[in-house]
Amino acid sequence: MDIKKTYSISELAKEFDVTTRSIRFYEDQELLRPTRRGQTRIFSSKDRVRLKLILRGKRMGFSLAETKELFDLWDETLSGNEKQLLKMLTILENKRAQLEQQKNDIAQAEMEMDTAEARCREALAELQKKKKQQAPVKEEARQTAEN
Amino acid sequence: MDIKKTYSISELAKEFDVTTRSIRFYEDQELLRPTRRGQTRIFSSKDRVRLKLILRGKRMGFSLAETKELFDLWDETLSGNEKQLLKMLTILENKRAQLEQQKNDIAQAEMEMDTAEARCREALAELQKKKKQQAPVKEEARQTAEN
DNA sequence: GATAAAGTTTACGTAAACGTAAAGTAGTTT
DNA sequence: AAACTACTTTACGTTTACGTAAACTTTATC
Numbered sequence: 345m346d347i348k349k350t351y352s353i354s355e356l357a358k359e360f361d362v363t364t365r366s367i368r369f370y371e372d373q374e375l376l377r378p379t380r381r382g383q384t385r386i387f388s389s390k391d392r393v394r395l396k397l398i399l400r401g402k403r404m405g406f407s408l409a410e411t412k413e414l415f416d417l418w419d420e421t422l423s424g425n426e427k428q429l430l431k432m433l434t435i436l437e438n439k440r441a442q443l444e445q446q447k448n449d450i451a452q453a454e455m456e457m458d459t460a461e462a463r464c465r466e467a468l469a470e471l472q473k474k475k476k477q478q479a480p481v482k483e484e485a486r487q488t489a490e491n
Numbered sequence: 492m493d494i495k496k497t498y499s500i501s502e503l504a505k506e507f508d509v510t511t512r513s514i515r516f517y518e519d520q521e522l523l524r525p526t527r528r529g530q531t532r533i534f535s536s537k538d539r540v541r542l543k544l545i546l547r548g549k550r551m552g553f554s555l556a557e558t559k560e561l562f563d564l565w566d567e568t569l570s571g572n573e574k575q576l577l578k579m580l581t582i583l584e585n586k587r588a589q590l591e592q593q594k595n596d597i598a599q600a601e602m603e604m605d606t607a608e609a610r611c612r613e614a615l616a617e618l619q620k621k622k623k624q625q626a627p628v629k630e631e632a633r634q635t636a637e638n
Numbered sequence: 639g640a641t642a643a644a645g646t647t648t649a650c651g652t653a654a655a656c657g658t659a660a661a662g663t664a665g666t667t668t
Numbered sequence: 669a670a671a672c673t674a675c676t677t678t679a680c681g682t683t684t685a686c687g688t689a690a691a692c693t694t695t696a697t698c
Contacts, residue, residue, distance in 0.1 A: 354644070364645085369686060382694070383646055400596050405552035407684070418607065424614045432611050436604055443597050449547050450590050460565070461583050467571045501674070511675085516656060529664075530676055554654075 351387040353378075360399055370398060375412050404446070414439075498534040500525075506539075507546055517545060522559050551593070561586075 357364045370376045371385070375398055378385040387395075394415065401411040417435060420428040504511045517523045518532070522545055525532040534542075541562065548558040564582060567575040 352644085363686080365686065365688085368646090373685090384694080385645085400599065402685095403552065403593065404596050404600065405550065409684085421611060421614065424618065426615065426618050429611050429615050429618075433608065436608050436611075439604060440601075443601060445550065446593070446597060449551050450593060452547065453551065454587075454590060457583055457586060461580065464568060464576050464579050464583075467568065468573065468576050471571065471573050471576075499674085510656080512656065512658085515676090520655095531664085532675085549655095556654085 349389060351389075351392055353385050353387070356387055356392060356395060360395060362395075362399070367395070370395070370408070373408055373412060375408060375415060496536065498536075498539055500532050500534070503534055503539060503542055507542060509542075509546070514542070517542070517555070520555055520559060522555060522562060 351359075353364045353367055356362075357367060367376065368385075371378060376387070376391050376394055378387045378391055380386065397415075398408070398411055402408075414435070417428065417432050421432050498506075500511050500514055503509075504514060514523065515532075518525060523534070523538050523541055525534045525538055527533065544562075545555070545558055549555075561582070564575065564579050568579045
């Protein structure tokens with residue numbers, strides 16, 4: 345199905361640029377459930393997907409506990425009990441609200457960064473003007489320097 | 492001219508739903524710089540804005556250190572040194588890249604939540620069908636119960 | 639068969655972001 | 669004046685998410 349069936353710990357660590365320590369920690373917290381050959385961990389492509397989700401969750405500001413809760417809930421829905429299904433739906437709604445908030449936050453931040461950048465560029469332009477007054481440059485030289 | 496000139500610590504705490512402990516911590520970390528009347532803190536509307544920014548930063552997954560760095564850099568640009576201005580511009584570019592990443596993450600998450608929700612609803616529909624088969628209900632009764 | 643390479647467990651350490659007493663001050667209400 | 673309220677400082681405690689070192693095993697290579 346996927347590109348590959350199993351992965352070693354360092355393969356995953358390299359691919360996602362995390363330490364093996366982190367991966368072991370995620371297993372300890374029961375976010376990953378690798379099998380074993382001897383004492384060596386063997387990760388499935390499902391584990392790989394989960395790792396990807398964990399890291400995306402982190403970038404979005406989710407704690408490992410939150411992510412684990414989602415994983416567990418999702419697993420429970422697969423053995424479809426009605427109560428779990430309904431709970432999952434409400435949690436999904438909550439998460440959606442969170443995402444909306446984040447989108448607003450990002451939009452705001454982008455606007456403020458626009459004005460901040462504009463002010464920076466203005467200030468820089470001012471400095472350039474002063475420089476020119478102090479040390480005016482011949483036209484020919486300026487043309488090449490502006491490149 | 493804002494709504495008000497100064498704020499007490501508990502006013503801000505209430506407005507933004509944080510503890511006074513947190514606000515004092517932010518001051519300790521030099522993200523806020525309230526003045527004092529005696530030993531009592533007095534927050535300006537600038538502090539209020541910064542608090543808002545701090546909290547938004549947190550929601551976006553920024554550490555207090557990151558936010559402080561931005562504050563400090565911004566302050567330095569106001570006393571416009573060229574080097575600082577250029578540094579600010581490059582940092583702004585980095586932040587923009589971060590925001591792009593976050594927007595991608597959010598979009599991905601939304602898609603996956605869509606499919607997750609769909610599966611939940613399907614599973615629920617299946618359960619409803621089984622229920623009906625086990626205990627079929629009279630039409631009239633169902634009509635009112637469905638409300 | 640020595641040695642390196644990649645894996646393991648155990649366990650103490652750490653940075654961030656507060657929580658939570660404890661104990662004191664300053665103003666103001668009864 | 670006693671009590672209440674809002675504020676303060678000091679300082680130790682806690683959770684999260686790993687870092688880091690020490691001391692093995694297992695497997696591949698020279």
